[in-house]
Amino acid sequence: MGGHSCCYKQKLRKGLWSPDEDEKLIKHISKHGHGCWSSVPKQAGLQRCGKSCRLRWINYLRPDLKRGTFSQQEEDLIIQLHAVLGNRWSKIAVHLPGRTDNEIKNLWNSCIKKKLRQRGIDPITHEPLAEVDGSGDKAPINSEKNNSGSSGLQIPANAKLTMHVGKSVDESTASKSSSTPTKEFLLDQLLATHESPSTCRSSNPTSYFSLPLLSFAPDYTRGQITSAAPPISSKPLLWSNQTARQLDANPELSCNAMPNILSTLAVDPPICEGGDSVSNCTWHKTRQLQRQLPPSDTSGNDFQSVSAGFE
DNA sequence: AACGTGCACAACCGCCTGTCA
């Protein structure tokens, strides 16, 4: 099992791609397009299976890729989209031009997931992690230090979901029910609010409120959330693949999970603090080594010559 | 300086879905 017909036919190379292979693939696709992927390796003179070529192209060689550090806005958007879409990375990637599902998935698994856990948010359900002792005395977010570990943050169940443009959800035409906007509506709002080209890469927590994010009417940034607040949801959303996929069949989406993540965004420092972001220099070093290209700027200009060959 | 550990990222694996004969 496993394998694909294209992989059986002959001895195919695996592992990292060499600069030579990259060049062959780029040249071929530049000239002919990929067409049928299974025929690409043969036509391009590569000892790879078609799927491998496709993956390499989509995740790495495509000229329209926006490489480099994820901006804070992108990370915010990923988190919010994940709350709505679950682990459907390709769907999430659609809304982040120049980013690949693989890239987003890696970022999620290596960075965002961890940060959410540190903040007491379950990255799967976007709910507060279960309290071990069950004491319920959630530490209020009342100090800068605690801002990075807002575990146990709870939102009153009657908190009104409010758009940052000042329009509450239940005022909108999208949903009559104030607590259950549809998935499509949430997506629309998320995307609409992220369309504005604001440059928000600040570590200042207050700046998060300048982000056009969904947020809640109560002022959670000042640690006024009390432990008396009822849990957000008594039935956690489990975003397994299967569950998430069912959303397509069942457009009604409980937004109960949203408050957690949104409030987290509002009070916490950026997920990858400061400029020393993980992927920042690693990628360039890797690229320079693997592709033996001279250092270039972060905009992926080394691909532009290739890009110019397309249309 | 050497070693161990953790992290980020690229790539593979296996399954699912859509298309077509």
Added chain:
DNA sequence: CTGACAGGCGGTTGTGCACGT
């Protein structure tokens, strides 16, 4: 309708680098 095939997707693994001891 059914089976074969290709493409697509998400999960997982492998590799190399950075950093700490």
